[in-house]
Amino acid sequence: MEASEPVRGGMRSFTWEEIGQRNGRGPAPQERWLVIDRKVYDISRFCRRHPGGSRVISHYAGQDATDPFIAFHLDKALVRKYMNPLLIGELAPDQPSFEPSKNKKLVEDFRELRATVERMGLLQPNHAFFILCLCHILMLDVAAWLIIWYFGASLVPFLFSAVLLGTVQAQAGWLQHDFGHLSVFSKSRWNHWVHKFVIGHLKGAPASWWNHLHFQHHAKPNCFRKDPDVNMHPLFFALGKTLSVELGVQKKKFMPYNHQHKYFFIIGPPALVPLYFQWYIFYFAVQRKQWVDLAWMLSFYIRFFLTYLPFLGVKGTLGLHLLVRFIESNWFVWVTQMNHIPMHIDYDKNVDWFSTQLQATCNVHQSLFNDWFSGHLNFQIEHHLFPTMPRHNYWKVAPLVKSLCAKHGIEYQCKPLLTAFADIVHSLKDSGELWLDAYLHK
Numbered sequence: 550m551e552a553s554e555p556v557r558g559g560m561r562s563f564t565w566e567e568i569g570q571r572n573g574r575g576p577a578p579q580e581r582w583l584v585i586d587r588k589v590y591d592i593s594r595f596c597r598r599h600p601g602g603s604r605v606i607s608h609y610a611g612q613d614a615t616d617p618f619i620a621f622h623l624d625k626a627l628v629r630k631y632m633n634p635l636l637i638g639e640l641a642p643d644q645p646s647f648e649p650s651k652n653k654k655l656v657e658d659f660r661e662l663r664a665t666v667e668r669m670g671l672l673q674p675n676h677a678f679f680i681l682c683l684c685h686i687l688m689l690d691v692a693a694w695l696i697i698w699y700f701g702a703s704l705v706p707f708l709f710s711a712v713l714l715g716t717v718q719a720q721a722g723w724l725q726h727d728f729g730h731l732s733v734f735s736k737s738r739w740n741h742w743v744h745k746f747v748i749g750h751l752k753g754a755p756a757s758w759w760n761h762l763h764f765q766h767h768a769k770p771n772c773f774r775k776d777p778d779v780n781m782h783p784l785f786f787a788l789g790k791t792l793s794v795e796l797g798v799q800k801k802k803f804m805p806y807n808h809q810h811k812y813f814f815i816i817g818p819p820a821l822v823p824l825y826f827q828w829y830i831f832y833f834a835v836q837r838k839q840w841v842d843l844a845w846m847l848s849f850y851i852r853f854f855l856t857y858l859p860f861l862g863v864k865g866t867l868g869l870h871l872l873v874r875f876i877e878s879n880w881f882v883w884v885t886q887m888n889h890i891p892m893h894i895d896y897d898k899n900v901d902w903f904s905t906q907l908q909a910t911c912n913v914h915q916s917l918f919n920d921w922f923s924g925h926l927n928f929q930i931e932h933h934l935f936p937t938m939p940r941h942n943y944w945k946v947a948p949l950v951k952s953l954c955a956k957h958g959i960e961y962q963c964k965p966l967l968t969a970f971a972d973i974v975h976s977l978k979d980s981g982e983l984w985l986d987a988y989l990h991k
Contacts, residue, residue, distance in 0.1 A: 561638035563589050572611025581610035582637070585618050587646055590635040593967055605764040608775045608897070613647040616656075617768055618903035619663065620936055623731050651901045655957050659903040659934075662953055668933060671946055674939040679733050680948065682724050686751065690717045697860050707861075711869055715876025721751040722881060723924020729759055732939045749845025752851070754826070755834045755844050761938075764770040767936050770909035771889055774898040778885075779894055785816060786977065789894025793980040807985040811979035815888075821869055822878030843943060851930025884922070887969035888929035891976040892962075907954065911962035913969045922966075930961065 563582075568589060571582035583606070587746055592610065594641045596603040601621065622628050630862060640646070666672065693713035700706035728744035731737050738952060745756045764775045769775035771789070777789055787793040787806040796806075804812075834843040857866045893908040900908075913919055913927035926932060928943035938946070954961040963971070 555962060560636075561589075562641035562644075563638050564641055569648075571609045573607055581607055583609045583612060583614045583631075584640065584647075585613075587617050587619075588636055589638045590632060592635060593774055595635050601764050602761050604761075604775075608769050608772075612899050613651075614832045615647065615680065615748050616659070616663075619936075620902070621764070621767075623735065624736050627846045628670060638883075647901070648899065649937055650899070652904070652957070655899045655903055658953055658956065659901070662949055663935075665949065666938070666946055669945070671942045672935070676733070676942055678939070678941045679724070679727060680740070682720070683747075686717055686720050686724060688752075689713050689720070691718060693717065693721075695858065696855055702861050702865060704884045707865075707869065708872075711876065713870045714869070714873040715880065717872065717875035718752060718873060718981045719880040719884075721747055722877070725752060726763075726924060726926075727940060729756065731937050745842065745845050748846050753846050753849035753853075754830050755839050755842035755846060757837065757839045758830055760831075769897055769935060770906060770933060771894045771945070772905075772909075773895065775897050778889065782791060786813070787815070787980050788890065788986040789980060790983055791895045793984040794987045794991075797984040797989075800991050802988065807981040809981045810974045813974065817877040818834060818882040819875060821882050822876040827874060827876075867990055870937065883970055883973070884924075884926060886973050887911075887966075888926065891969075891972040902933065902955070904959065906930065906958050907961070910931070911964065911969070912947075913964060913966050919966055927966070 563610040566583060568582050571580040573579075573581045575941050579593060580591070581596060582589055582591055584590075589628045592599070592606055596607050596610075599606045599851075606614075613904070620629075621627065647653075658950050678977075680958070682836045696706045696710045696713070725744055725748035727733055728740045728747055731740040731741070734740050748754050748756050748759060765774050771779055773779055773782060773789075773792055782788040782792055783796050783801060786795050786804070786809050793806070809915055830846070831843075833839070834846065853870065854866055857869055863870060888910050892911055907930060912930050913923065915927060919927045925940035928940070928947060930944040931938065931946050932940070934950060935946065951961050953959075
């Protein structure tokens, strides 16, 4: 059968070579196709209307997107109805179900693991768990105010209140992450509604901004130009062995990267939230006309200032807010980067879903403290493989993931918390040295 000829039912058939050219960058730069369960879809126009954002779906243009499609969507039958108008054909009978370059046995084994996870009910949430998470956040928030109200605005209660409010922000960050990943309710819209409340009213950030960035990160973690979490390369940091050497060979020097493991402590954990996120989220909401998100954000700031202004005055309230953001920023950066920066960072090589996630993520040892401190993101591997899985079930699927890694000779990294923190610095030092060597000698 010739490629692109009509097949039964009026459907056209395609080869992987044809599909691979429709990636938005090839001979037909305006065309974007992808494959799901052997069906070929033209997303060239739809990508702009994609509920998850245009970029996250475009990152799979020219590729098989079956596993990410299954991973990200709850009601797949409903989504497929919306996909029907995009269907233009299917893979030719002589074509494999996914790119020939991918590990066939690994893909099949992971899909069997996914089926096992579903049979075990590990994608079903325990609502009591998330209610307790929300309650403990609200209790800490109230306790912070009570300390100022009862003890006054002197230095010790001010600092103690700031620590509690910083904890509220960190823990609310983990909780909004649950709703953003559709991990709490069976209906997507219910998750979206509560997500707006938690990230908007409890944290003062827009849900649309988080969705725009975070879904891309999960689709292609640590893939330069596709994962926005590594966009600090090359302007601020040289990340990954391959990219750092490439930067050096090109004689590019935006920063003294050989010292990046030092200035990370200045422009990284302390500064990300208070000096960047704090203003950019407002720009994002206004620029994209996300008025509902903006209203939720403003409700946070109105509540915060009405709560503390009578006790602390304008300067004291602004100082408290800045200190809280500083605490939150350190907490957020160390936890979120310990699983990714030390791992493989490169351009997208279009490997299978399992390998994509394993090469970009690592775990941190389980303990009650680590689970709470990181919002269960110490199970980053399991979270990336099954992004809609409720976090209280990660520990249950971990042995199955380890077994699959062992079967295929894939490293499953798990380390102590402090080691994970130190590895961020070590990896920055290593990539900085690789850049310097290439910059001077290659």
